[in-house]
Amino acid sequence: MRKIPVYNHPAAGWPALASSARKLMSFNAVARGSRSVLRGNQPEGGFDCPGCAWPDHKSPKTIDMCENGIKVVASETMATRADADFFAQHSLKELQKWSGYQLEHAGRLSEPLRYDSAQDRYVPITWEEAYQCIAQNLQQLDNPNEAMFYTSGRITNEPAFLFQLMVRSFGTNNMPDCSNMCHEPTSVMLAKQLGIGKATVTLEDFSRAKLILLFGQNPATNHPRMLEMLAHSHHQGCRIISINPMREQALFKFRNPQKPLHMVASQSDKMVDEVVQIRIGGDAALLTGVAKWLVANDHINTDFISTHTAHFTALEAWLEQQSWADIEQGSGIDKAQIITLATLVAASPATICTWGMGITQHVQGEDNVAMITNLLLLMGMIGVEGAGASPVRGHSNVQGDRTMGIHERPSQSFLDNLEKVFKQPMPREHGFDVVQGAKALIDGKIKVFMGLGGNYSMAAPDCKSIQQALTQTKLNVFVGTKLNETMLHPGANNIILPSLSRTEKLTTAKGVQFATIEDSMCQIVPTQGRLAPISDALKSDAQIIADIATHLFTEDRSLDGHIPWQAMAEDFNLTRDYIAKAISGFEDFNQRLQAAPRGFHLFHPARVRQWHTKSGKAEFVVPQYPITYGQAQLSDSANYAGGTSSESHWQLTTVRSHDQFNTTIFGYEDRYRHTSRRDVLFMHPDEIKRMGWQVGDQIMVTRQDSKQQQRVLGPLILSEMDIAANAVAAYYPECNDLIDLDTHAPDSRTPAYKSLNVVLEKVGSAAA
């Protein structure tokens, strides 16, 4: 195992270039990958990076992709194929033992396949046979709600629109998507408080901000091009504070590979000024302290509050009731430091709050988002240049998919519009999200599972139970570009359909098609692949959906009201015309794209202080959970298991390494955390010393779940990290089997991947 030296360099720089080159080679993608990297995020004819959802910068450079974007492209453009020959050599039993890393490197899926239990192998199938099998199994269901249709954020707007239309024409809203597991608390609370569940800022606001609060986010790994913007903001005199239980190494300095002086003269730009190292799950408590001090000392924007908000008095009363003792205990930060932070907020004329999973993936995830929004409203920081809410999403078109209707809880107005445009009834009953869908699968209520991209069983909690449940279905269908764990647990029928990647050219009878995505800041951006497809047998996501719909509704066209599936798959301009009719904000969609080849910004009512909320005002919300919730849970579990928290009861948070993208493992090198393995447990050196343990010791992790079942992970190898006291970290998705399907935020049902109470036990010493 390659020993990773302690990393004390600025983020990015030469190591980023070296790592990108290594990935292009390890994925056998030097030729196709390098050509693609030059087109990534480029205007007019480039493709939008299929990585995270950080917006494209206005002045693109020759290479406008980050290291992690290049890794995603390398895996999409590899020349290796996972074709019939590959599957002839590898039985399913063997592939089930492969790691995510090995499956990712197996090659691009390049022809339709079905699982043959007699041979225990995937074997080729024709597209027609596949479609007939899918249509028959769906048509034979007693109820459309016995089917579930999962979507990953890789899917662009046009196929996403077609997919929701097909699923609703079939008669169900069972459309869980990856957003359920990540920013659902953001969507739920921003919609409640501001009237729309999306970021209020644009990229330009980062250049004008005077204070940026970075909550629960590690941009160096999860949105690397954000570093350039943070360095730019800092250079403009903006103060940047990270609020996080972990003092991530790569937060402070950025060596910009695009700046020759940085690369040859070892210069770098400053980014984060300081870290407020809260307890895990301590965000709401910290923000309560800041808000309490601002209100008590009248450092709030009373004009904005009286003109634009509702429920201030309820929040004010609640803040008064919160004791500083609880605030300090809940946040892990002392009053003096909280007041220092509050004075910075009071003094700032333009404040941006930006956040990632460290805010949302908690039982109290909705409270965390509510308190961030409350703070912005107290200071009147919505609808102001250089200020606002900036949730950053982790998958390129996860926001676009939601806007296109991939939502198990669609609004009535959205369904009304669909019915008006397509002249046929749409299902009104809310469908299953990720957690409900998993429970329905495990309870045998789902007979057909379809995944449009993604790795559902690994991304969701309770992975093994979901994988076992998939073996009990009548049919599982996977549309994707690469092999993954979820595809290896066959039901009665199991079909893999290979699709074009974002980097590959989509040519139809109507010519070369371009698609669109929506980034985290509501920018609609065109994307067009240029590479020749890795196989002639590939089809676009849109074509696959149209073909399934055509087969599904052939018998009884009254079901789909004669929707022109094939025409929409062949001509994305036609699909966009339908989107323009059905989805508000997309009027004249094609004309606007012609007028603005780099794309356009969707209208955001809150940016102009129009509040489409229940009250017609921006709404303050009082949190549901006590601000000491996290700590209370810990002592409860300690009491339950009859121990003292400081000894063996800890809060565990999950993290992504620098060599992965969501559940996809590109490699084992997490250089900013000085490790090259994934079976690690990160702990603060002082805590390791306090426990009498040492780096390298083997630790078992046990969790008592909400049904009092024991869930065990390990042994994990102890490793150092600058993380808060009584807290440990380990990798996602390896920790997902520690999480049950009932430990989630209340309304959004986003699983609590970021705060789990666990017991640690040393079971082995570091190798001598």
Ligand code: SF4
């Ligand atoms: S920041 Fe995100 S979207 Fe941009 S290049 Fe990197 S991975 Fe891709």
